[in-house]
Amino acid sequence: MSRSRRKQEAPDLGILASRTLFALQRELFAELARQGHPGLGPRHGAVLAYLDEAGSRATDLATRSGRHKQVIGTLVDELVELGYVERRPDPADRRAKLVVPTPRGLDHMARSDAIIAEMEADHAQAVGEPAYAEFKSVFKLVADRISSGGET
Numbered sequence: 001m002s003r004s005r006r007k008q009e010a011p012d013l014g015i016l017a018s019r020t021l022f023a024l025q026r027e028l029f030a031e032l033a034r035q036g037h038p039g040l041g042p043r044h045g046a047v048l049a050y051l052d053e054a055g056s057r058a059t060d061l062a063t064r065s066g067r068h069k070q071v072i073g074t075l076v077d078e079l080v081e082l083g084y085v086e087r088r089p090d091p092a093d094r095r096a097k098l099v100v101p102t103p104r105g106l107d108h109m110a111r112s113d114a115i116i117a118e119m120e121a122d123h124a125q126a127v128g129e130p131a132y133a134e135f136k137s138v139f140k141l142v143a144d145r146i147s148s149g150g151e152t
Contacts, residue, residue, distance in 0.1 A: 031115050037108050047075045055098035084108060
């Protein structure tokens, strides 16, 4: 059996994770575009998926998303230009800046959360609530283990 056929019939964790991620991103960003948020793509999720409503420091966004601070800075610049976030002084440390969602950014965040919740509810209904809850629990354990370098 060829490697490509084997990977198709018995996909490994990387293939399963990437297929899941790419399909979720396609559906999410297509629906967001229909709901008034065109022009954003999966790369912007490194900021918007981890952004707190009251704002977050770029260094925290980089840590949470696993991206380099320079990448986050570039994405924040794009999102500022698109009207989704703004930079403000951090009241806890005037030397630091917060990335704060604008009303447009807050709308995007709320719609994104609702779309993801609906997608998850659909999957839970399709495979059964207990199976989906167990899947998410195990998937989180595996993701946490991989993220920590194999330590549990």
